[in-house]
Amino acid sequence: MTAPFPTPVTDETQRLLSPDELAAALRDIGARRYHNLHPFHRLLHDGKLNKDQVRAWALNRYYYQAMIPIKDAAVLARMEDAGLRRIWRQRIVDHDGDAPGDGGIERWLKLAEGVGFARDYVESTQGILSATRFSVDAYVHFVKERSLLEAIASSLTEMFSPTIISERVAGMLKNYDFITKDTLAYFDKRMTQAPRDADFALDYVQKHATTPELQRQAMAALTFKCNVLWTQLDALYFAYVAPGLIPPDAWTPGTGLVAETATAQAAGTGTLGPHDVPRLPRGVRLRHDAVRNQHVLLAPERTFDLDANAVAVLEVVDGTRSVRDIAGLLAEKFTADRTVIEADILVMLNDLATKRVLER
Amino acid sequence: MNAITPNAPALPAPVGLLAELTHRCPLRCPYCSNPLELDRRSGELDTATWQRVLTEAAALGVLHVHLSGGEPTARNDIVEITQTCAKLGLYSNLITSGVGGALAKLDALYDVGLDHVQLSVQGVDAANAEKIGGLKNAQPQKFAFAERVTQLGLPLTLNSVIHRGNIHEVEGFIDLAVTLGAKRLEVAHTQYYGWAYVNRAALMPNKAEVDRSIRIVEAARERLKGQLVIDLVVPDYYAKYPKACAGGWGRKLMNVTPAGKVLPCHAAETIKQLEFWYVTDHSLGDIWANSPAFTAYRGTDWMQEPCRSCDRREKDWGGCRCQALALAGDAAATDPACSLSPLHAKVRDLATEEAAETPPDYTYRTIGSNVQSNVRSPLNEEAPL
Numbered sequence: 001m002t003a004p005f006p007t008p009v010t011d012e013t014q015r016l017l018s019p020d021e022l023a024a025a026l027r028d029i030g031a032r033r034y035h036n037l038h039p040f041h042r043l044l045h046d047g048k049l050n051k052d053q054v055r056a057w058a059l060n061r062y063y064y065q066a067m068i069p070i071k072d073a074a075v076l077a078r079m080e081d082a083g084l085r086r087i088w089r090q091r092i093v094d095h096d097g098d099a100p101g102d103g104g105i106e107r108w109l110k111l112a113e114g115v116g117f118a119r120d121y122v123e124s125t126q127g128i129l130s131a132t133r134f135s136v137d138a139y140v141h142f143v144k145e146r147s148l149l150e151a152i153a154s155s156l157t158e159m160f161s162p163t164i165i166s167e168r169v170a171g172m173l174k175n176y177d178f179i180t181k182d183t184l185a186y187f188d189k190r191m192t193q194a195p196r197d198a199d200f201a202l203d204y205v206q207k208h209a210t211t212p213e214l215q216r217q218a219m220a221a222l223t224f225k226c227n228v229l230w231t232q233l234d235a236l237y238f239a240y241v242a243p244g245l246i247p248p249d250a251w252t253p254g255t256g257l258v259a260e261t262a263t264a265q266a267a268g269t270g271t272l273g274p275h276d277v278p279r280l281p282r283g284v285r286l287r288h289d290a291v292r293n294q295h296v297l298l299a300p301e302r303t304f305d306l307d308a309n310a311v312a313v314l315e316v317v318d319g320t321r322s323v324r325d326i327a328g329l330l331a332e333k334f335t336a337d338r339t340v341i342e343a344d345i346l347v348m349l350n351d352l353a354t355k356r357v358l359e360r
Numbered sequence: 361m362n363a364i365t366p367n368a369p370a371l372p373a374p375v376g377l378l379a380e381l382t383h384r385c386p387l388r389c390p391y392c393s394n395p396l397e398l399d400r401r402s403g404e405l406d407t408a409t410w411q412r413v414l415t416e417a418a419a420l421g422v423l424h425v426h427l428s429g430g431e432p433t434a435r436n437d438i439v440e441i442t443q444t445c446a447k448l449g450l451y452s453n454l455i456t457s458g459v460g461g462a463l464a465k466l467d468a469l470y471d472v473g474l475d476h477v478q479l480s481v482q483g484v485d486a487a488n489a490e491k492i493g494g495l496k497n498a499q500p501q502k503f504a505f506a507e508r509v510t511q512l513g514l515p516l517t518l519n520s521v522i523h524r525g526n527i528h529e530v531e532g533f534i535d536l537a538v539t540l541g542a543k544r545l546e547v548a549h550t551q552y553y554g555w556a557y558v559n560r561a562a563l564m565p566n567k568a569e570v571d572r573s574i575r576i577v578e579a580a581r582e583r584l585k586g587q588l589v590i591d592l593v594v595p596d597y598y599a600k601y602p603k604a605c606a607g608g609w610g611r612k613l614m615n616v617t618p619a620g621k622v623l624p625c626h627a628a629e630t631i632k633q634l635e636f637w638y639v640t641d642h643s644l645g646d647i648w649a650n651s652p653a654f655t656a657y658r659g660t661d662w663m664q665e666p667c668r669s670c671d672r673r674e675k676d677w678g679g680c681r682c683q684a685l686a687l688a689g690d691a692a693a694t695d696p697a698c699s700l701s702p703l704h705a706k707v708r709d710l711a712t713e714e715a716a717e718t719p720p721d722y723t724y725r726t727i728g729s730n731v732q733s734n735v736r737s738p739l740n741e742e743a744p745l
Contacts, residue, residue, distance in 0.1 A: 177582070283476045283515035287449055291373050291421030298451040300476040300515050300544055301591075303375065303423055354586050356515075356543040 017215055019206040025215075026153075026202070026222055030160040033226035036167065039343075040233040040241065045167050047175020048347045049241075050271045051115065052253035054176060056240040058112045059251055060132040060232060063125050065108040067136050069095045074144045075151045087200055094193050107186035114183030116257045127251030131235030139228045146221065153205045153218035154225040158198035165191055242339040242346075243324075244274040272323060272350050274342055276360040279319035284357045286314050299357040313345050317358075323349065373421025374648055377450075378428055378615040378626065379410070381441065383727065385430040386460040388494030389482060390722035391521055391556035391563055393626050394430065398727045399618040407437040409639065411444045413616060416644035418448040422614070428455040430618070433462040439472055446473030453478060455519075458505035459498050466505065470512045477509045478517040478546075483525070484532030492525055494724045503540065510541035517544035522573060523556075523563035524719060530573045534580045537588055545588055547577050549595035553627035553682055555725045560735055562722050566715035567598050596697035597711035601672060602679025603697075609677060610658035614648060622647045624654055627682040631691045657681050662692055666700045687738055696738065706738035 017025060035041055043049050044057060072091045079085045097103025112122040121127065143151035165187045172179045209215040239246045246252055253271065272278060280286065285298045286306075295311040297304040306314065312333070316326050327342035334341075352358035383398040405413075414425065425445050432438055433456055445452040453476045454469065456462050479502060483489030486499035509516045518540065520526070520533045530547060537545040549570065550556050550563050565573075577592045584590070596602060606613040606625040615623040620639040623629060629636070635652040648654060656662065660673050667678040678684075679695025687696040688703055696703040714736075723731060 281515065282513045285451065285475070287423075289421070289423065291419075296423065298423060298475070300517055301424075301453065301478070356586070356589050 034160045035229040036164040038233040040237045045171030121256035129235045135231045150221040153221040158194040161194045242343040274324045376424045376613045377417045377422045378426045381432045383430040384434045388724040390559040392725040403619045424451045426453045439468045443472035458502040484529040506540040516542040518542045519546040523550045524565040527565045527569045548593040561714045562719045564714045602695040604676045605680035610654040
């Protein structure tokens with residue numbers, strides 16, 4: 001809103017852009033709309049999601065992965081040039097592999113299993129959000145119905161993916177102890193595949209978008225694709241972060257997991273949701289330390305130094321208010337958005353619960 | 361001499377006070393951290409003095425008070441002392457064996473505001489546990505005590521000191537903690553001071569056993585996440601770097617003995633040349649700032665090489681002074697637990713040798729005994745360098 005964006009206006013007055021200008025304009029779409037900017041991804045990469053929220057992401061994203069070869073087959077079916085098809089078919093090979101147990105979809109299943117899911121449950125896609133299904137299906141329809149140029153341009157989000165992948169891999173390995181390098185094997189391959197695919201697609205779009213109208217279509221196609229990705233994260237945020245409204249048929253934490261994971265979770269305290277009522281148990285006390293002039297949380301054999309935000313939350317944790325009530329109170333006090341506060345305090349409260357100094 | 365100079369860094373306030381209320385204890389554990397020369401009942405501080413010490417501690421910035429011993433519930437005034445902590449806002453942690461009169465006093469302690477209970481368990485198998493603790497019928501008393509703690513809603517930590525006599529029971533300790541409803545478990549490998557130093561050959565596990573115990577704890581942490589927090593203290597002799605003993609000398613902790621002597625750590629009296637002050641002669645704040653024992657090894661000025669120029673000097677503060685004295689013959693030397701100490705390899709070899717030999721019988725902790733220490737030192741070993 002304050003910075004001037006270089007994206008050309010996409011109306012009829014737009015002149016023909018040079019190939020470099022077109023590439024810059026396409027990159028600018030990503031710089032403003034690619035899903036690495038979405039709050040859900042920030043939480044994911046910064047280690048602010050709990051295990052169930054990471055699970056929800058892995059489960060839903062599987063549907064996108066599984067539909068990619070179908071989308072690419074649809075694009076392939078419209079290519080009249082054998083040379084083009086030979087290049088494009090590599091995408092299908094990358095995702096499906098040459099044999100069972102190989103390929104990108106298989107690696108994504110490994111990721112889903114790595115966070116505790118049963119493979120059958122993931123493959124059934126019965127637990128995904130409707131919004132995930134609608135977005136992904138819209139993408140498949142788009143490449144069938146629009147021009148080949150638009151179909152290819154819509155794949156250009158791959159120009160931006162190496163950045164997000166390296167952020168994601170580093171962030172997730174650092175922040176989640178249940179994520180291993182093996183679990184994230186999917187992304188290793190994509191680091192080399194995505195730039196190769198993107199180079200080809202960009203070159204194609206630069207060569208074939210030969211009029212202002214075609215250039216507008218290419219930019220619109222890429223915008224559409226960014227929205228396909230963004231919408232999926234909106235839905236995940238809404239269902240699993242804040243306000244935490246999980247649709248009736250979608251996955252709920254504790255289900256769809258392999259038996260031992262589910263058992264281990266049932267035995268533990270699990271994660272705190274918006275409707276849970278947190279309390280500080282006996283032996284955990286909020287106190288002002290007059291000597292150091294700071295608030296501390298005193299707990300068995302340890303002391304937590306608290307910042308002003310944490311104090312504001314813990315002062316209203318009283319064993320009667322739910323997380324949502326607390327978020328509401330704080331939203332009023334600080335004139336801030338309740339859903340944002342709720343997401344933040346859920347992260348903080350769940351962290352304390354894991355350390356056994358907060359209960360419900 | 362001790363006037364505040366403009367450039368002197370501000371002295372951090374202590375956060376913890378280890379109040380060794382008495383050395384009396386029904387148990388006789390051969391790894392007890394108390395000194396070999398135990399204080400007698402007749403020399404113990406009275407109630408009013410402890411209450412004054414606690415008041416001074418709170419004003420000084422202490423947050424946690426560890427009511428320890430010996431067995432702290434052996435004192436008739438344990439309830440009054442705990443109540444004083446509560447009134448001062450001090451977090452009270454009862455470190456108890458759970459035997460003797462402990463259970464009978466527990467409800468009263470709860471009522472006056474006790475915050476947390478740390479219960480020791482010597483073993484999982486009752487016969488083994490009672491052999492280590494040197495007290496028959498201790499295990500059922502401990503379990504009954506633990507049950508009452510959780511019934512009352514007090515947080516319970518189980519403390520298991522690990523050595524070659526119970527290292528095969530690490531899995532069992534974890535299961536026991538879950539069964540007893542503990543929120544925390546300390547799997548603390550023996551630190552070789554006090555009685556544990558005398559009994560080192562009887563207690564030292566081998567490296568393979570130690571590694572196995574660490575793997576078990578790491579797996580259990582993942583499995584029991586959100587249910588049980590497990591703290592692990594690994595044994596020094598097999599470590600790469602030493603621990604920051606007591607969080608650094610004179611930085612975080614004060615230890616008051618039953619007779620009122622104030623120590624920077626519970627083993628500090630082994631360093632004979634240090635001058636300790638008593639709470640009966642000085643205020644706690646005066647002792648923290650000015651007692652020769654506290655200023656001796658505070659900060660980094662006293663350090664020799666390799667500590668002096670080491671990047672880790674403000675991480676581990678040179679390790680443990682008492683261990684440096686015991687193993688290197690110089691309290692200002694690098695703790696030989698550190699791989700950068702010239703004596704480290706010898707210390708490790710010594711541990712490996714002792715762990716491979718048939719363990720001698722325990723020298724049980726007793727008041728008034730004259731223990732002859734014939735512990736092998738890396739200095740007089742004739743092993744080749």
